[in-house]
Amino acid sequence: MTAPNRATLWGRVLADELAKGGLEAVCIAPGSRSTPLTVAFAEHSAIDVYSHLDERSAAYFALGRARRTGKPTALVCTSGTAAANFHPAVMEADQARVPLLVLTADRPPELRDSGANQTVDQVKLYGDAVRWYTEVPEPEADERKVRSLRTTAARALAETTGIQPGPVHLNCPFRKPLEPIEAPGDVPDSFTETSAAVGRDRPFVETTGGTQTLADADLQRLLQTLEAADRPLIVAGPADPTALAAREPGAVTDLADRIGAPILADPLSGLRYGPHVERPDADSGEPRTVYGGYDAYIDALPAPDVVLRVGASPTSKRLRHWLRDADARQFLIDPAGAWREATFTATDLLAADPGAVVDGLLEALDEREPAEPATPCSADDAWCARFDAAERRHWEIRDDALAADVLASEPFEGAILASAIANAPDPATVFVSNSMPIRDADRFGRPRAADLTVLANRGASGIDGIASTALGAGSATDEPLVLVTGDLAFYHDSNGLLAVDRCDVDATIVLLDNDGGGIFHKLPIEAFDPPFTEQFKTPHGLEFDALADFYGLEFERVAPADFSAVYRDSLETPGTQVLAVTFDSEASHRRRETLDERVTSAVENIVDGSD
Numbered sequence: 001m002t003a004p005n006r007a008t009l010w011g012r013v014l015a016d017e018l019a020k021g022g023l024e025a026v027c028i029a030p031g032s033r034s035t036p037l038t039v040a041f042a043e044h045s046a047i048d049v050y051s052h053l054d055e056r057s058a059a060y061f062a063l064g065r066a067r068r069t070g071k072p073t074a075l076v077c078t079s080g081t082a083a084a085n086f087h088p089a090v091m092e093a094d095q096a097r098v099p100l101l102v103l104t105a106d107r108p109p110e111l112r113d114s115g116a117n118q119t120v121d122q123v124k125l126y127g128d129a130v131r132w133y134t135e136v137p138e139p140e141a142d143e144r145k146v147r148s149l150r151t152t153a154a155r156a157l158a159e160t161t162g163i164q165p166g167p168v169h170l171n172c173p174f175r176k177p178l179e180p181i182e183a184p185g186d187v188p189d190s191f192t193e194t195s196a197a198v199g200r201d202r203p204f205v206e207t208t209g210g211t212q213t214l215a216d217a218d219l220q221r222l223l224q225t226l227e228a229a230d231r232p233l234i235v236a237g238p239a240d241p242t243a244l245a246a247r248e249p250g251a252v253t254d255l256a257d258r259i260g261a262p263i264l265a266d267p268l269s270g271l272r273y274g275p276h277v278e279r280p281d282a283d284s285g286e287p288r289t290v291y292g293g294y295d296a297y298i299d300a301l302p303a304p305d306v307v308l309r310v311g312a313s314p315t316s317k318r319l320r321h322w323l324r325d326a327d328a329r330q331f332l333i334d335p336a337g338a339w340r341e342a343t344f345t346a347t348d349l350l351a352a353d354p355g356a357v358v359d360g361l362l363e364a365l366d367e368r369e370p371a372e373p374a375t376p377c378s379a380d381d382a383w384c385a386r387f388d389a390a391e392r393r394h395w396e397i398r399d400d401a402l403a404a405d406v407l408a409s410e411p412f413e414g415a416i417l418a419s420a421i422a423n424a425p426d427p428a429t430v431f432v433s434n435s436m437p438i439r440d441a442d443r444f445g446r447p448r449a450a451d452l453t454v455l456a457n458r459g460a461s462g463i464d465g466i467a468s469t470a471l472g473a474g475s476a477t478d479e480p481l482v483l484v485t486g487d488l489a490f491y492h493d494s495n496g497l498l499a500v501d502r503c504d505v506d507a508t509i510v511l512l513d514n515d516g517g518g519i520f521h522k523l524p525i526e527a528f529d530p531p532f533t534e535q536f537k538t539p540h541g542l543e544f545d546a547l548a549d550f551y552g553l554e555f556e557r558v559a560p561a562d563f564s565a566v567y568r569d570s571l572e573t574p575g576t577q578v579l580a581v582t583f584d585s586e587a588s589h590r591r592r593e594t595l596d597e598r599v600t601s602a603v604e605n606i607v608d609g610s611d
């Protein structure tokens with residue numbers, strides 16, 4: 001490794017070591033102090049570089065890419081407030097376990113607290129939100145220091161994808177010259193051949209992760225409890241990105257069949273969509289086990305007695321509360337043994353890899369002599385049959401209410417989410433904004449046998465960074481990309497739209513334009529106006545066609561009844577289209593309420609046996 005000066009050496013060694021460790025992409029925002037890093041990444045052929053103008057959008061773009069791939073994505077910025085603009089995405093990465101590697105350039109340590117320009121306290125800037133923070137030593141052609149730099153790079157990557165994946169922050173002080181210009185004596189020729197400078201033809205430190213498994217006796221006890229249950233249930237919450245990338249939903253559906261448990265699959269669980277959703281013998285009349293409409297009918301069903309839970313807390317508040325109120329044994333399986341459960345419902349925490357637990361349970365069932373045939377949720381099994389009947393009734397009612405002719409007179413936001421998911425190509429990546437879009441995706445996104453990767457920022461649930469996260473996810477795949485966003489979220493991250501062109505991502509952007517935050521109609525504050533309209537709903541009257549034009553995006557205002565056809569066309573058309581659908585958020589909210597009432601009473605009749 002040669003370099004004209006020590007700062008350039010540092011940048012090159014870091015980029016070299018990160019590439020050897022498997023880093024594939026970095027998002028860079030411009031600045032001077034970060035020059036050694038920027039130049040090194042830009043000249044590295046194995047790393048894709050995405051250039052961004054705005055650090056907040058850059059960070060969310062990197063987050064989206066890492067979320068979609070489950071692999072680390074790096075970020076580079078200069079010193080000062082630039083680094084603070086990464087903070088929202090770092091928070092999301094922490095809470096949603098996204099492998100993000102943050103490299104902030106800094107002034108040399110003696111300039112801290114000295115009044116030097118663009119110098120702020122960047123030490124542990126993100127607090128406890130990162131899995132690991134370290135200050136990279138100042139550049140120097142010193143063998144031990146370079147070895148430590150290579151080890152730091154290897155460790156940083158390993159920490160982002162460890163047992164609890166998440167962000168890592170390396171603060172990197174540099175002194176001038178920052179550009180690759182000759183500084184005589186800085187990096188002696190003799191140094192460039194040392195093993196530290198050259199590195200290895202593999203990562204300097206190869207990290208091998210293990211999988212947490214349960215002891216046999218614990219697995220057997222779990223199996224006995226599940227088998228003894230009258231009303232077993234599997235609840236799959238939002239999946240961690242690394243788990244989502246490696247998903248094998250077939251194992252969970254096998255287990256559900258073997259123990260007679262319905263699966264309640266969150267739209268972000270990786271279990272609601274995919275070929276496993278359809279039984280191979282779909283004509284047999286046997287129920288499917290993967291359910292998605294539960295938010296509407298769950299209150300009308302009897303409580304489970306044993307629950308197996310994987311993933312983060314489910315999106316559906318009704319489901320969370322129903323689980324809270326159930327007098328059930330609830331096993332929460334988390335690879336990091338974390339307590340991600342704000343309703344305090346779990347009775348048992350299994351600190352183990354959910355996939356390994358499921359495989360272990362299946363193996364234990366297989367090992368029985370003689371092997372027992374699968375006992376799928378069957379039409380004779382009252383517990384499963386109730387779920388199946390409720391789910392069917394739910395979608396019948398929804399289908400009627402969301403039909404195009406009904407929408408012509410009664411526009412409804414939920415219908416757009418239903419269509420965006422039902423008509424998404426197979427495969428596709430569908431990113432759903434926070435606020436009502438993700439709630440409507442939960443309620444109206446019917447399970448499908450298509451390979452859909454549905455994503456959202458549900459870690460910290462910000463409405464900032466939505467467009468950037470979606471585009472970052474899209475940058476990592478050749479699949480069609482759909483973004484469904486509310487108008488405030490769209491406005492909030494309008495800077496992020498620059499990535500469509502700069503980062504060459506194609507998307508279909510569905511904009512639910514209800515002129516403000518429709519979600520606030522859900523809350524009691526709705527009755528207090530003022531300040532409801534001005535301070536909560538915040539109508540803005542912004543014209544988004546001008547915004548689309550600014551970023552060179554095609555824009556079309558679509559009538560709700562025409563949405564499905566226009567949406568399908570857009571997905572077959574190259575380029576990025578914004579399909580804006582106008583709604584009255586209050587009317588949509590009332591529609592959600594009346595639909596829920598209809599489904600609940602229909603399901604109550606099923607449970608009573610009167611339907």
Ligand SMILES: Cc1ncc(C[n+]2csc(CCOP(=O)(O)OP(=O)(O)O)c2C)c(N)n1
Nearest residue numbers: 435436462463486487488489516517518519
């Ligand atoms: C960064 C951030 N600021 C504020 C909020 C609080 N908040 C949650 S939803 C919402 C309104 C979002 O409006 P929009 O995107 O139009 O979706 P809608 O409610 O209309 O479905 C706000 C302000 C938040 N979650 N994140």
Ligand SMILES: [Mg+2]
Nearest residue numbers: 486487516518
């Ligand atoms: Mg809105």
